């Protein structure tokens with residue numbers, strides 16, 4: 001929580017109440033002497049309230065959050081805000097430069113979303129994650145980490161919460177009516193959400209988009225959906241004025257992922273995954289198909305459960321062990337709307 005009159009400091013970035021200050025927090029020295037770290041926008045509200053952390057680009061091939069987190073914080077009026085928004089548009093800068101999930105220079109802690117909060121004396125990505133955790137993570141009352149399908153998959157508006165965390169579910173509902181798939185994670189580990197759960201603070205992991213949806217108009221649509229959700233979260237927690245909106249019904253359950261058992265190329269067919277995207281599915285239904293390189297079918301990828309299809313592989317090149325179908329083993333149920341918080345309330 002921020003108090004009226006307090007300066008909020010993230011690394012060397014200091015924002016007084018009513019100020020927005022942006023900069024970079026260095027973590028590791030590069031070979032050319034520059035710092036490898038991450039960008040931060042600190043928007044400190046004129047009035048006291050919770051600190052909402054928004055993280056993009058923990059995976060370097062997931063661009064939606066990179067744009068949405070920066071734009072949201074850039075356009076936020078600190079004079080209208082109760083509390084603060086700490087925005088990290090891109091957590092893994094080296095992975096983004098390489099257009100890859102992780103930093104290719106780091107073979108030991110390549111995936112930042114498996115090793116967070118890292119170790120200050122650990123491998124390369126460990127060290128970047130540890131600085132994020134010690135500066136940004138330590139300041140958070142609420143944290144939203146934005147993912148997408150990256151180079152290989154397309155994902156619909158889906159939120160992961162920690163199982164049994166009622167305040168995490170409330171944060172998920174605060175994302176608003178576009179976000180109808182909310183899945184429980186029984187044992188979160190290695191992620192910002194897991195680190196927040198250990199501190200008994202609400203956090204969620206949200207998924208939207210992928211490289212199959214980065215044509216300019218489509219990418220703008222994804223970015224705007226995320227920005228709308230961040231605004232709704234701020235209204236729910238009394239950080240911005242106005243009425244929040246909520247989805248009346250949610251898909252509630254757990255993730256069920258289908259991996260490829262065979263290698264080959266995904267071949268499109270009518271009525272496949274795209275037809276059923278974000279819609280109900282039945283166990284056993286064929287959603288993707290793999291052919292070998294001679295054109296012969298080698299594997300039908302079938303829904304592993306009844307529920308909802310929230311994502312699917314879009315990169316045709318497929319190897320045994322690859323992710324192919326992201327399903328929610330879930331029911332579409334009514335969930336009572338949470339009560340909005342008053343300005344200055346704790347989350």
Ligand SMILES: [Zn+2]
Pocket residue numbers: 058059062113146147148
């Ligand atoms: Zn990701």
